[in-house]
Amino acid sequence: MQITQKPVALTGGFDNDHARGMLIAATGVLVLSFDALLIRLADSSAWNVVFWRGWLTCLATLLLSLCLRRRQSWPQSAALWAIAIATGVAYGINTCLFVFSISHTSAANTVVILASSPLFAALFSRIFLGERVQRRTMISILVSLAGVLLVFAGSGDGGDSWQGDLAALTLAVGMGAMFTLLRRLPGLPRLPLIALSGAVAGLISWPLAEPLSLAPASYGWLALMGLVQIPLATLLIWTAPKYMPSAEVSLFMLIETVLGPVWVWLALGETTSVFTLVGGAAILGAIGTNTWVALRQSRKRYG
Numbered sequence: 001m002q003i004t005q006k007p008v009a010l011t012g013g014f015d016n017d018h019a020r021g022m023l024i025a026a027t028g029v030l031v032l033s034f035d036a037l038l039i040r041l042a043d044s045s046a047w048n049v050v051f052w053r054g055w056l057t058c059l060a061t062l063l064l065s066l067c068l069r070r071r072q073s074w075p076q077s078a079a080l081w082a083i084a085i086a087t088g089v090a091y092g093i094n095t096c097l098f099v100f101s102i103s104h105t106s107a108a109n110t111v112v113i114l115a116s117s118p119l120f121a122a123l124f125s126r127i128f129l130g131e132r133v134q135r136r137t138m139i140s141i142l143v144s145l146a147g148v149l150l151v152f153a154g155s156g157d158g159g160d161s162w163q164g165d166l167a168a169l170t171l172a173v174g175m176g177a178m179f180t181l182l183r184r185l186p187g188l189p190r191l192p193l194i195a196l197s198g199a200v201a202g203l204i205s206w207p208l209a210e211p212l213s214l215a216p217a218s219y220g221w222l223a224l225m226g227l228v229q230i231p232l233a234t235l236l237i238w239t240a241p242k243y244m245p246s247a248e249v250s251l252f253m254l255i256e257t258v259l260g261p262v263w264v265w266l267a268l269g270e271t272t273s274v275f276t277l278v279g280g281a282a283i284l285g286a287i288g289t290n291t292w293v294a295l296r297q298s299r300k301r302y303g
Contacts (some may be wrong), residue, residue: 023241025252028236031229033259036110037267038225039102043216046103050096052207054201056226057194057234064231065191072189075175080185087181088193091176091234092200097171105164112262112276113168115144115283116212118250120176125246129184133247136293140251143286147279173254179246186242194234198226251287258284 023063042049065072075081101110118141125131133141182188214222240249265271 025240032233051206058198086194091197101167122247140286150279
């Protein structure tokens with residue numbers, strides 16, 4: 001199976017495109033950081049949330065894709081079409097894993113465990129793309145992984161929280177693989193893939209959901225999530241690998257690790273363990289240091 005699309009340059013350097021990628025990734029994850037709060041406010045079962053989130057995201061991105069169809073590039077071979085479809089399906093499954101995790105463990109545990117995704121992205125990028133991970137990024141990833149281990153240490157409280165933690169870890173592996181693929185094939189059409197992922201999530205949840213049993217207020221929160229927040233955040237995050245290595249895009253996902261529990265705490269008063277606070281502080285320090293060093297390198301190199 002031959003893939004003719006050329007990958008982006010994998011030099012590991014830092015330039016204006018890299019800075020653009022950092023801004024896109026940071027903005028996308030900032031929007032995404034409200035995800036856990038909106039799921040809590042929807043106040044429904046995990047499968048109801050996945051159903052409405054998936055189909056509304058599909059509707060919003062499909063309509064936008066039709067409006068912008070002349071600007072989009074489409075796969076030029078059967079191999080690229082297969083990869084595009086596989087990417088959409090995989091992200092739909094990831095959506096189910098995220099909502100399942102949020103529903104079976106604390107929001108803080110879910111987003112902090114997702115901090116391990118840069119480690120997997122770096123590993124996959126090295127193996128499949130031959131992309132060198134800079135030392136500053138690898139140090140940040142290792143510090144973040146230590147934060148994840150702290151969260152695991154604080155979640156051994158019995159019950160079913162381990163199921164949500166395991167789902168989050170599985171999602172972290174999937175996210176690392178997906179960012180690597182998007183880095184390798186930057187021309188894949190983002191909007192149609194997001195629409196497909198929403199349809200997949202909606203179809204998976206359909207047999208287990210009761211979509212017409214929600215309280216009226218729940219539909220409002222789900223509409224905000226599915227029509228605005230998720231499409232915007234996903235489009236931005238999926239665009240970032242065009243401009244920067246997949247490991248660094250995954251590293252920016254850690255913004256959600258810190259802000260996600262903050263929004264839930266401010267709005268709903270959900271408590272956060274000391275382990276999660278310490279782990280989150282380590283992660284925030286790691287990503288902040290990595291970004292600061294990267295910007296300094298950029299100023300020195302380009303004046």
